[in-house]
Amino acid sequence: MNKTLSPLVMGAAVALGAQAAAADDFPTDTVRIVVPFGAGTTTDLVTRQVGDGMSEVLGVPFAFENRAGAGGSVGTHEVVTAQPDGYTLSMGTVGTLAINVSIFEDLPYDPQTDVTPIAFVGYTPTLLVVSGESDYETVDDLVAAAQERGVTFASAGNGTSGHLAGELVRTRSGGDMVHAPFSSGAEGLTAVISQEVDFMFYHPVAALPYLEEGDLRALGVSGEGGSSVAPDVPPLAETFEGFDLIAWFMLAGPAGMDEEVARTLHEAALESLDSEAVRTHYETNGLEYEPMDYDELDDFIASEIELWGRIAEDAGAQLD
Amino acid sequence: MELFANLALGMQTAFSLEALLFCFAGVFVGTFVGALPGIGPLVAISVTLPLTFGLDSTIALIMLAGIFYGAQYGGSVTSILLNLPGTASTAVTALDGYPMTRDGRAGLALFTNAAASFAGSSFAIILVMAFAPAIGRIAMDFNSTEYFSVMVLGLVAASTLSNGSTIKSFAMITFGLILGLVGMDLNSGAQRYTFGILQLTDGLSLIAVAMGMFGVAEIINKIAAPDSTATQRGAGGIGLRAMLPRRDELRRFWGPTGRGAALGSMVGALPGAGPSIASFMAYAVEKRVSRDPGKFGKGAIEGVAAPESANNASVQAAFIPTLSLGIPGDVVMAVLLGAMMMHGVVPGPAFISNEPAMFWALVVSFWIGNVMLLVLNIPLIGLFVKLVSIPGRFLYPTVMFFICMGSYSINNSTFDVYVTLVFGVLGYILLRFGFQPAPVLLGFILGPLIEENLRRSLVIARGDPMVFLDRPVSVALLSLSLLLILAPILRHLVVRWRGARHAG
């Protein structure tokens, strides 16, 4: 129906501030998704894939804008202060919607009150990897070494999910594990391969070529469900009870969005995620996906904030 | 020979009509985008990326890579002609390129730029062809201690960078190092010098600082005399003869170009070290080995040839760590890496053996692209040189507009425009009192790397400083730095000793 309306009429409706009418017809204009990380990052790739599919479903163009900075806080903050009309969204991550609130002292937004969650769009577990030339064959070997002489672990930076996962291993095993942050995950990975550091948590797809070459060995996977690209790697939950950490992505908008608009976007995202193009992309990039009900999203964010907050607090002694 | 079989494999794809077409499109866009002050390959690649989804992934990468190295050619044009470097690496080219323009030798400077760029790239491409898998392995053995030592060497070598007062030059390097501190500390997560501004958490933007200290400062310097053109003596001849080097100039071309190419390839092969470090170091080396260091900064052809050869070589060589380790040398390379992932290409040690057709097609296309760039750039010199005869009242607002758009486009944010403004005004005042901007950029680039690697080395060694003397490469690099510091003193002593002997 709304496709037959002339742009002129639509323009007038928007100009009059006819919010209620706009909700029925949503969307009539370009939807902008802010990616709070740089071009070419996993978040960026996910956003573009899912967004392109949503654009087809809804019949309006989608525009993507990279606004990187402060672990995603800059871009997210911009979106939470925008009009909650559904035309400005952000791709949230485990970082922007769960971890940052415990890591950044003055985070300018509250992921529980300033955000309208729209759709859970996927996740990836991470692998605990060690050098292929090291003596560590199992997680127990690593823990024994940590208790005996101490080990080191790399991450893509302070307060990243990989760092906190390492800290969780440290607190759960009670071993001596020192964190060495790198400026990117790939740099940390080469340090693991050359045995400059002992272990790190890393994305399965990026680690896979090294695992095949024997440069790396995966001792465990962070998610309880395992990883589809590395099905033979045992979950860390087998060693540390209840160990279940994943990096996830969630489409979100500013607080106060019309529920109908949010649900329209939610359905469009699910449809996009069902498409062949997105499925193929997820498979090649090791991204997992399970649909999550619209009504579950708020609770999910709350539980994740609680989970990561506790790890960060336990790690506190090391997080200066 | 395996190499020839591989090359033949690559040529099959790279010489296909489609590949040639997209390669040309890439280098063409790259040259022009690079030539616009402040815009650079980052925006161009980010924008072109979604357009390449429909293409075969090899063809897409050939084009995107073409934009990247094409921009390195174009990037030097405004720094030579207008003293407006768009990136830190071309800031070095401006040191001697702009004085050449002022002497009416703009054509020669641009020709030197194109020729040295081509020579540097070709050298690095041959190196990539012959040793790519081996280089990837060696780079992996370079750990934090070696990085620390090589960065210290870079800093020491480059302390000779600018002319004029040594004290002021050191002060400006220190200033750059301090600017590099701004943002969230990698090791502790502590905010340093951010004044509670969220945008400063990731540090100051190198591009915004460079455009302010060079571009805006230069405009302030010139705006007062509106009807003068960029140079008082005009463009000089633009015929073929004015462009080509004389025989003595040609002799001075090869040495710096060769050394620049070798140095650039080495730096480029190191994961995480971008083209800026390569050009700074190449310039410093030339000034060290020259019999007449005084001519640098006054329009020495060596001062254009060496950094241009080095930065282009490093850009080509940087594909090794990017493809084999997934570690990009700078932001632009990082976006390119993202583009590869988007096309389903996962970098890794097995990339070359798993995807030989793609790897070799890419390498062969680099060379084709460089030949295209040479052919494209030489005729354009005549056109580019005319830029300097545009009256200031048109030129300066235009350049200012490009600076604004360029700094805005870094993060799609006006914050970087304010940063450019602050550093423009500051840079002008400092320049007026003899504080040169080039060392600031060097300190800014090297500072975070030095601090990060020193601290990481010590964390891993659990506080034992002897870690820097444990590994031979690190020891060699640190000794070389020490030698460079002591060299002037030793030379002084030798001269005095000889003098005393003659007198005796």
Added chain:
Amino acid sequence: MLRRLDPAARLVSLGVIAFGLYVIHEGTTLRIGTMARIGPGFFPIILGVAMTAFGVLALFERPAAGRGAFPARGLVCAALALLAFALLIRTAGLVPAVSALVLLMALGQPQPRPLGVAATILALTAIGYFLFILGLRLPIEPIVWPTRSGG
């Protein structure tokens, strides 16, 4: 020695010293750490000390020779041009931002010519629209109409 220096050059050196002291001051609020875990304050303090020292040394140096008159008008106008662009580009759009930039740049020159200014505005707006908005797809509006942002 000090007598021969002009006051402006000395002021700049004093500025360098003040900056160095500020860097030290800020650095002391951060942890210095230990050998095994160097804190975030270690480097800033070293660099601040170095900066201060170079500032002191620069006080005693001869100033760079051959400066012309201070281009106060050019400096102010160039700075205002950048400021106006930054303030207007998102809130008002490309056309107003470019117009303000070109006008302010023209005011910085001794004899602004209205026709040249108009031509430059027209040309740059066209470049901005075709190259940056259509070509490079920067998220910029040509003109932001007040009613839309309010609605």
